[in-house]
Amino acid sequence: MSRFPTAWRECVGTGRMELALRRDYQDSLALIQREIGFRHLRGHGLFSDGMGIHRPYVLGGERRVRHAFTYLDQVVDAYLELGIRPFLELGFMPSGLASGDQTVFWWGGNVTPPASHTEWADLIGATLRHLIARYGIDEVRGWPIEVWNEPNLPQFWQDADADAYHHLYEVSANAVKDVDAALQVGGPAISPGDDKWLETFAAFVSRHDVPIDFVSRHAYTSGPARHVPFGVHQSLAPASALLEQFALPRKQLAGTPLGGLPVHITEFNSSYRPDNPVHDTAFHAAYLAPVLAGGGDLCDSFAYWTFSDMFEEEGVPTALFHGGFGLLTHRQIKKPIFHLYAFLARLAPExxxxxxxxxxxxxxxxxxxxxxxxxxxxxxxxxxxxxxxxxxxxxxxxxxxxxxxxxxxxxxxxxxxxxxxxxxxxxxxxxxxxxxxxxxxxxxxxxxxxxxxxxxxxxxxxxxxxxxxxxxxxVVDETPPWWDDSRLVSGDEQ
Missing domain, CATH: 2.60.40.1500 (Glycosyl hydrolase domain; family 39)
Structure with a gap:
């Protein structure tokens, strides 16, 4: 017999990284790890202002930058203590390095290119060197490093400018490899919809010999959002459409220099909205069951977006059940989709x-x-x-x-x-x-x-x-030969 693929547990998504400082988040992650046991955790906001890493200042009339890891250390310590490792996403742009003021989400992730690509590379290098010094080179080599999030959407990357993203990727990948050649770097973490982006990206990195160790994309099946107060309704494509999206990178890259690289689906779900009630239902678990059962045939990992409803992209949730992405609500109430994953975790391996x-x-x-x-x-x-x-x-x-x-x-x-x-x-x-x-x-x-x-x-x-x-x-029957269940309330001899 062959081993059943475990790509379903290689990674799971999370709200922005700084949320890991909160008690409810850590309690939820502890429960997730006890009953499911994911291997990596990916979220936005590593370099956003809430993490406080990039800290420019002026001394003697000269601009300088201090790299501060006070929050990052607490976040990564919490991850590792719970048996899960980071899947690092390089983004968003710290305000002190941004070339513009365009932001996404309620919490304001800046999505503009860096004002200085040299300073951006320095930020990446300083962060990785700190992580290696704290956790060891062998540990950090096991953390995939993804450049940005959904740059093919103008909400996430200014003007969805492919050339600007290619330049950012090249600078970022080289900065990673300058720290250690064995660190894993990849992208482009594209949203479904514009599938030519991956081919264009692959042509760029191949033509310019840019380092790449894996390719990544996202997968969703929901249609346009019909908004109601504090929620949305959306149509869904069949779940098989997710499997088609999982398979697409290998299909597109076959015969290219990137054809043999690992493929990571670093976000997937039915709806891309964190306020769609479908996420809370039993329908959702049954809908995704064939995806979890078959996805490992098509890619190296596929990360459910997200493990917890501790998530604030559309603002602070207004109700316990609000259609959040999570396997768990706030206060660790399990949704049916949680049980689908917990059932998978209890499957035999062959x-x-x-x-x-x-x-x-x-x-x-x-x-x-x-x-x-x-x-x-x-x-x-x-x-x-x-x-x-x-x-x-x-x-x-x-x-x-x-x-x-x-x-x-x-x-x-x-x-x-x-x-x-x-x-x-x-x-x-x-x-x-x-x-x-x-x-x-x-x-x-x-x-x-x-x-x-x-x-x-x-x-x-x-x-x-x-x-x-x-x-x-x-069953190994160890019932004593004198025992007779029919006499549970009878003392008579038979």
């Missing part, structure tokens, strides 16, 4: 089989795990099938297996549904938060399944939008 509605894995102890999901109607969730049947025959040792099933759907393991039934409280009381946490736990059932001729026959009936994990472990 691939057995996969279908359009299930994935089967096993290990050498005889343990078999099955992830199954109900099909969805991406145009109208109410039209998704009310039930869906999956029939499987799986290899199993011994005379019987113990089956433990964990499920989430529109009702079970669904705190969003419970929150709606509570009346959508904007600021739930402590008791209501506790109730929502309880409602968020998956439903669990168990039974003994006979094994015939080395196989267990499993029938799975899925509810609407259900995602379920079945864990089958060999």
């Amino acid at each position: 691939f057995v089989s996969r279908g359009p509605d299930h994935l089967v894995t096993a290990d050498d102890s005889g343990r078999v795990t099955i992830l199954a999901w109900a099909p969805v109607d991406h145009t109208d969730a109410a039209n998704s099938p009310a039930t869906h049947h999956v029939l499987l025959s799986v290899p199993a040792p011994g005379p019987a297996v113990f089956l433990l099933r964990s499920s989430v759907d529109d009702e079970r393991g669904n705190a969003w549904s419970a929150w709606r039934e509570m009346g959508r409280p904007l600021a739930p009381s402590p008791r209501q938060v506790d109730m929502l946490r309880e409602a968020a736990e998956p439903a669990r059932v168990h039974r003994n399944v006979p094994v015939v001729d080395g196989r267990a026959e499993i029938e799975i009936v899925l509810a609407r939008h259900e995602v379920t994990l079945l864990e089958l472990t060999p």
